[in-house]
Structure formats: C-alpha cells, structure tokens
Amino acid sequence: MKKALLLLIPLMIFISCEDEKEDEDVSAFVGTWDLTFAGEYENADCTGDLDSTLWAFAQAFGMSVTMILDDDGTVEMTFSVMGETETETGTWSENSDGTSLTINGESQNVSMASDGNSFSVTAINPAYCVYPFTDEETSHTDSTSCADAGNAWIEASCSYMEYTKP
Secondary structure (H helix, E strand, O other): OHHHHHHHHHHHHHHHHHHHHHHHOOOOOOEEEEEEEEEEEOOOOOOOOEEOHHHHHHHHOOOEEEEEEOOOOEEEEEEEEOOEEEEEEEEEEEOOOOOEEEEOOEEEEEEEOOOOOEEEEEEEEOOEEEOOOOOOEOOOOOHHHHHHOOOEEEOOEEEEEEEEOO
16 A cells, blocks of 8 residues: 555656646636727837727727637637627637737737736738728739729728736
C-alpha cells in the first residue's frame, strides 16, 4: 500500500504541473467580451479626434455586440439591435507578442489593458467600391472607375473599438 502511495504522489504532482502549464498557454484574449465603445478616427491613418456619433446612435437603438474567443481558435460574434439577433462564427489567432489579432483573416492591432479586463482594437479599413443599394464590393480599385461605373466609392477609414469583460 505504501509503495502504491509513493508512486501515486509523483504522478499527482506531474498532473498538477501539467494543468498549470496548460493554463499559462491560454491567451489573455480567450473569453467573453462586450463591445463597450466604438469610434472612427478623423483620418484614415488613425490620427486625429475620435468621432463616436454612430456609436451613440447605435446605443440609442439598443445595439450590443458580444464576442467569444475560444482557446480552440474559434470566434463567435453576436450582434443584437432592436430585438433582432444575428450570430457569426469564424476563427481567430494572436501574434506572438499579443499586439495583433487576426479574426476571420483580417489582422487588427490590439492593446490589452494592464488589468486584463478590457482591450482596444484599431483597425485600418481600406477604401473600396460597392454596387449601389447592395453594399457588395466590386472589382474597381479607384474612385474614378468606381464612379464611372455608377457605383459608390467608400473612402479608407480607421476605426477604434473597446471590448470589456462582462
């Protein structure tokens, strides 16, 4: 019986050390996050004042966004506004130094707060052309050819978002 206990104790220590190591490997971004602020920078290069008018308008209609980042690399985003809810799923990854998240193939600069309870995202949105009334992107790569085809040119922009743990 003593021999069995002596063999069991090192095994238990090994298992507990494995659990601690696994916990250390989990990204600080894993978890549930609520969008708590959004705005557009004055300039497409992410400089100037932040305009949060659209965010205030969305809040007036009860908009909420929840993002769940799982440790298996999957992401689930739930958008709710005026009683309607839509959920999208995809994948996410983090770069090695934790300054960039890639969500569904789009890389975004991130900054985690020191307390780990919130992070901010700065996303540069390139200019693009869309068909009228559909918001479907066209193949036009400049504003002139886009307008000549009767489509709408969307200027480049830079957005800022803050996510907080609920």
